[in-house]
Every structure is written in structure tokens, then in C-alpha cells.
Amino acid sequence: RRKLRLPPGSYGLPFIGETLQLISAYKSANPEPFMDERVRRYGSIFMTHVFGEATVFSADPELNRFILQNEGKLLDCSYPGSISNLLGKHSLLLMKGALHKRMHSLTMSFANSSILKDHLLHDIDRLIGLNLDTWSDRVTLMDQAKKITFELTVKQLMSFDPDQWTESLRKEYVLVIEGFFTLPLPLFSTTYRRAIKARTKVAEALTLVVRQRREEYNEGKGKKSDMLGALLASGDHFSDEQIVDFLLALLVAGYETTSTIMTLAVKFLTETPLALAQLKEEHDQIRARSDPGAPLEWTDYKSMVFTQHVVNETLRVANIIGGIFRRATTDINIKGYTIPKGWKVFASFRAVHLNPEYYKDARTFNPWRWQSNSSEAANPANVYTPFGGGPRLCPGYELARVVLSVFLHRFVTRFSWVPAEEDKLVFFPTTRTQKRYPIIVKRRSANHV
Numbered sequence: 166r167r168k169l170r171l172p173p174g175s176y177g178l179p180f181i182g183e184t185l186q187l188i189s190a191y192k193s194a195n196p197e198p199f200m201d202e203r204v205r206r207y208g209s210i211f212m213t214h215v216f217g218e219a220t221v222f223s224a225d226p227e228l229n230r231f232i233l234q235n236e237g238k239l240l241d242c243s244y245p246g247s248i249s250n251l252l253g254k255h256s257l258l259l260m261k262g263a264l265h266k267r268m269h270s271l272t273m274s275f276a277n278s279s280i281l282k283d284h285l286l287h288d289i290d291r292l293i294g295l296n297l298d299t300w301s302d303r304v305t306l307m308d309q310a311k312k313i314t315f316e317l318t319v320k321q322l323m324s325f326d327p328d329q330w331t332e333s334l335r336k337e338y339v340l341v342i343e344g345f346f347t348l349p350l351p352l353f354s355t356t357y358r359r360a361i362k363a364r365t366k367v368a369e370a371l372t373l374v375v376r377q378r379r380e381e382y383n384e385g386k387g388k389k390s391d392m393l394g395a396l397l398a399s400g401d402h403f404s405d406e407q408i409v410d411f412l413l414a415l416l417v418a419g420y421e422t423t424s425t426i427m428t429l430a431v432k433f434l435t436e437t438p439l440a441l442a443q444l445k446e447e448h449d450q451i452r453a454r455s456d457p458g459a460p461l462e463w464t465d466y467k468s469m470v471f472t473q474h475v476v477n478e479t480l481r482v483a484n485i486i487g488g489i490f491r492r493a494t495t496d497i498n499i500k501g502y503t504i505p506k507g508w509k510v511f512a513s514f515r516a517v518h519l520n521p522e523y524y525k526d527a528r529t530f531n532p533w534r535w536q537s538n539s540s541e542a543a544n545p546a547n548v549y550t551p552f553g554g555g556p557r558l559c560p561g562y563e564l565a566r567v568v569l570s571v572f573l574h575r576f577v578t579r580f581s582w583v584p585a586e587e588d589k590l591v592f593f594p595t596t597r598t599q600k601r602y603p604i605i606v607k608r609r610s611a612n613h614v
């Protein structure tokens with residue numbers, strides 16, 4: 166028998182472990198109830214048994230960093246089968262080893278700052294502007310943010326501007342996304358079965374696009390500088406199925422994440438008038454430097470210093486990705502404990518982001534804490550990981566920042582607004598507001614476009 170020193174904790178009840186406690190805890194208004202209670206009892210590393218698996222939970226920044234950095238060496242990413250089916254086996258999120266490394270760097274290079282600067286920024290600005298043109302009176306911000314995010318991703322992946330085809334793709338795609346948030350019980354859940362059907366339809370539509378672009382590529386015409394173009398030109402001879410899974414995973418990965426942060430940034434700003442005033446001033450100054458209708462330039466984006474504080478703080482307080490799961494591929498001895506081979510590990514980013522040891526009044530939205538002269542600016546890098554880290558660092562992190570900043574720019578310079586109804590932030594089954602944040606918008610004067 167192996168001699169193991171397991172972290173403290175409890176297996177809970179036979180078979181179901183502490184699953185019910187986990188689910189019911191997250192129905193409270195507290196963002197980290199399950200973790201908070203156990204961290205108090207056992208410390209920042211503890212074991213439990215949830216969703217049928219023995220799991221070590223970490224609220225410890227050093228262990229979280231170790232988990233991220235050792236991906237592919239001592240640990241592997243691990244998703245339930247129901248999620249893998251929706252993603253498709255060739256998705257970047259499921260790839261491992263050398264192929265993962267290659268495809269991760271291809272994705273990173275597709276959304277790096279020079280590409281963003283040279284052409285993506287203008288596309289993002291134009292498409293956000295077109296969406297905002299249609300807004301009047303009552304707008305459900307979360308729904309609109311999702312529409313914007315979807316259209317931007319389709320443009321970046323395949324160079325399509327929004328039209329009837331993208332809209333019908335979006336309707337199917339929304340059904341796929343719902344499948345990610347149902348309990349993984351494929352036989353019993355109609356939402357899940359509907360999601361699988363919708364995935365087939367989305368994949369069929371994307372396959373047609375890939376085939377047509379491949380033909381054009383082989384004939385040497387119509388080369389486009391989008392993700393699909395990069396995949397066709399990569400020399401790896403990817404099959405249609407591989408490319409479709411890959412594109413679909415990129416659509417999924419940036420969708421809920423970016424749109425939720427867009428919505429919650431507006432909610433937090435609305436509730437923090439001083440921050441909103443400072444943000445407006447920053448953006449009004451940018452508008453004052455150029456014609457009212459002029460597109461945003463890279464230098465404008467780089468001058469949005471307070472906006473970055475707002476984005477950082479929204480990601481800290483209410484990131485939809487509370488942490489990441491991995492599976493230990495060998496016994497891991499760390500910090501005096503053993504994580505046995507085959508066990509799951511959950512590195513909780515949120516538990517660190519909301520720990521008062523690192524962030525004063527940690528549960529309060531305070532964008533000024535990101536100013537370079539604040540004490541928190543000296544925190545080590547491992548206490549702020551909204552985009553993960555290591556070999557699976559989010560390849561869309563820079564893109565997401567640009568999208569969020571451009572959205573805030575166009576939104577605050579074009580509109581004033583008030584919440585249409587009381588709406589509450591909840592953390593279960595995902596981070597969102599209960600009513601998808603309805604607001605009443607009013608256009609500001611004509612030179613704010």
C-alpha cells in the first residue's frame with residue numbers, strides 16, 4: 166500500500182460525497198460558500214468527494230501556480246464526457262501533448278497585439294458601433310453583449326459580417342451553449358439532447374464554410390487573414406472535422422466569459438458613481454482628440470489606463486471561470502500533502518481573488534486598487550489569474566481586453582443609462598445577474614458617437 170498523506174477534509178456521504186452541499190452552497194448570495202467554510206475548517210488545501218470523484222481543492226496561490234505550470238507533466242486537463250461531446254474531440258481545450266502546444270501557439274499568434282493593432286481593432290470597433298446603433302430605450306445588456314461577442318468571434322474566425330446566415334447560426338449555437346450548463350446527465354436532460362442536436366447543425370454549417378474556403382485556398386484565390394485562413398495555410402493538413410471542432414471551441418471559449426464581464430463591468434460602474442465618472446472622463450478625452458465618428462486607434466486603446474483597472478477589477482470580483490479542474494497523472498507530493506494519482510484537482514482562482522489577505526475589502530468593487538501606487542499592485546503574479554496560466558494560458562486574453570475596452574468606450578461615450586429593474590448578481594449555476602441586467606439607455610449629445 167502506498168503511504169499517502171492526504172490533505173484534511175471529508176469524503177462526505179457514500180457515493181454522493183459532498184456534491185449536494187456544493188450545489189446548495191452555491192445557491193447562496195456568497196460567491197465562495199463551499200470553499201469559505203472548508204478553508205476555515207481545514208486550511209487552504211483540502212480534500213472532498215464531488216460529482217463522483219475524490220478531489221483536492223486549492224485556495225492556495227502557490228499550489229494553483231504549480232497546478233497550472235505542471236499541465237501536461239504531472240497533471241492533465243479533465244472535462245466530464247458530456248462537455249467533451251459538445252466541444253468535439255479536436256477542440257484545443259481537449260488536445261494534449263505536442264499537438265496542443267502547436268495549436269495553442271497558433272491561436273496565441275492569431276490574437277496577439279500586432280494583429281489586434283493592425284486590423285482586429287478596427288473590426289471590433291466597427292461591429293460594436295453597428296450593434297450600439299440599434300439600441301434604444303430598454304436593452305437587456307447580457308443578451309446584447311452575447312450577440313456582440315458572437316458576431317465578433319465569427320468575424321475573427323471566418324471574416325463574416327453579421328447577416329441572416331450568422332444570425333441563424335447564432336440561434337443554434339445558443340442551444341449548444343445551454344448544454345454546457347446542464348447537469349451532465351445526457352439520458353435524462355432534454356436541454357442536453359437538444360444541445361447535441363444543435364451542435365450537429367452548427368458543425369454541418371461550419372463544414373460547408375470550411376470546404377468552400379479550402380477550395381478557394383487550393384485555387385489560390387480569396388486568401389483571408391482570419392483564423393480559418395491560418396489553419397488552412399498552416400501546413401499541418403488538418404481535416405475538415407479537425408478545423409470545425411477547433412473553430413467551435415474558440416466560439417465557445419470566448420462567449421460567456423467576455424459577455425459576462427461586459428455586462429458586469431457596466432453593473433459595477435453603475436453602482437460605483439465615482440468610478441463611472443472617472444471612466445467617462447477618460448473616454449470623453451479620447452473622443453475630444455478626434456472627429457466624433459473617427460475609428461479608435463491603437464494609441465487610443467493604450468491610453469485607457471483607468472479602463473484597464475475597471476476590467477481587472479471586474480475579472481477579479483466576478484469572473485465566470487472560478488477556477489480550473491485537472492487530473493493528477495502521478496502521485497504529487499506538495500506542501501506536505503500527497504495528491505494521489507487519478508484524483509481530480511480544482512485550483513480555485515476566485516478563492517484567491519476574494520481573499521482579504523491579498524485584496525483589502527476583497528469583496529468590494531474598487532478599480533483604484535489597480536493603480537501603480539497601491540499596496541496591491543505589489544502582489545505576486547500568482548494571486549491574480551483570471552486567464553489561467555502555464556501551457557493553457559487563455560489565448561484570447563489580449564483580445565478579450567481589447568473587446569471589453571472598446572465596448573466600454575463606445576457605450577459610455579454614446580449613452581447615459583439607468584437600470585430598468587433591480588437585478589442581483591448570482592454565482593450559480595454560473596456567474597451572472599438574475600434578470601440579464603435590463604437597462605434604459607438614452608443617447609448623449611450628437612458629438613458623442
Ligand code: HEM
Nearest residue numbers: 257258418419422423486489551552553557559560561565
Ligand atoms: C473575459 C474573457 C475571458 C476569460 C476570463 C477567459 C479565461 C480563460 C481561462 C481561465 C482559461 C484557462 C483554462 C484552463 O487552464 O483549463 C482559458 C482558456 C482558453 N480560452 Fe479564454 N478567457 C476569456 C476570453 C477568451 C476569448 C475571447 C477567447 C477566444 C479566442 C478564448 C479562448 C480560450 C481557449 C481556446 C482556451 C483553451 C486553451 C487551452 O486549453 O490550451 N478565451 N480562458
